[in-house]
Amino acid sequence: MTTAMVLSSVAEQPSGASQRLALTNSFDVYILRLKQLSQQDAQGLNTFQSDRAGELQKCCSSTEATNKTPSILSAKAHELLSSLKSPVDTSRTVVPLLENKPLCRQLFDEQVVPVWTGTNWIDSRYLAFNGFTPPDKIQKHLMELNYWEQNFGVHSEPERAKEPFSGRNTGKINGLRLAIINNGFLVKYDTTFGIWRITGTNVPAARLQ
Numbered sequence: 001m002t003t004a005m006v007l008s009s010v011a012e013q014p015s016g017a018s019q020r021l022a023l024t025n026s027f028d029v030y031i032l033r034l035k036q037l038s039q040q041d042a043q044g045l046n047t048f049q050s051d052r053a054g055e056l057q058k059c060c061s062s063t064e065a066t067n068k069t070p071s072i073l074s075a076k077a078h079e080l081l082s083s084l085k086s087p088v089d090t091s092r093t094v095v096p097l098l099e100n101k102p103l104c105r106q107l108f109d110e111q112v113v114p115v116w117t118g119t120n121w122i123d124s125r126y127l128a129f130n131g132f133t134p135p136d137k138i139q140k141h142l143m144e145l146n147y148w149e150q151n152f153g154v155h156s157e158p159e160r161a162k163e164p165f166s167g168r169n170t171g172k173i174n175g176l177r178l179a180i181i182n183n184g185f186l187v188k189y190d191t192t193f194g195i196w197r198i199t200g201t202n203v204p205a206a207r208l209q
Contacts, residue, residue, distance in 0.1 A: 050192045077110040113146040145176040155189045
């Protein structure tokens with residue numbers, strides 16, 4: 001091997017090493033952020049309680065002002081929402097009645113996550129977006145996050161924390177949270193409605209309505 005070839009070979013090595021280091025660092029950063037989320041959750045920093053009547057009134061007022069529904073639902077979504085069983089305790093905010101789970105899965109296929117208002121089921125998108133205009137990708141992440149939270153998460157059902165870790169889908173839920181956060185949006189869990197909602201952003205295009 002000539003001196004030139006040796007030098008060329010040596011020169012190429014740092015590039016591959018740098019790539020491997022970058023991947024390692026990216027994974028380390030991801031794990032660090034997951035740990036930070038867990039610490040914040042333990043301190044109650046990622047949950048809040050909203051005013052149910054005020055939020056629903058805000059939703060209705062916006063609908064009347066724009067002469068539009070908060071979200072356009074398919075006929076199938078309307079039918080599924082009307083088929084959901086109401087909780088025995090109508091003050092409950094969380095969906096997961098066992099008999100509702102198959103319907104919730106079908107609603108998710110329609111990009112709808114139901115919320116109980118105290119009297120009826122509605123599409124949660126307006127509440128989840130909270131006056132922000134997130135990109136389609138973030139909207140889908142948020143709907144997916146709320147589906148997994150309602151059906152498998154420990155915020156919506158604290159008793160699930162006693163289940164084996166692998167059965168709680170914590171990784172899936174926290175991964176979706178990070179995907180939203182890494183795209184410039186802050187999300188917190190609203191215990192009033194039992195959903196994750198956008199509460200802030202550093203993305204200029206996502207202005208308040």
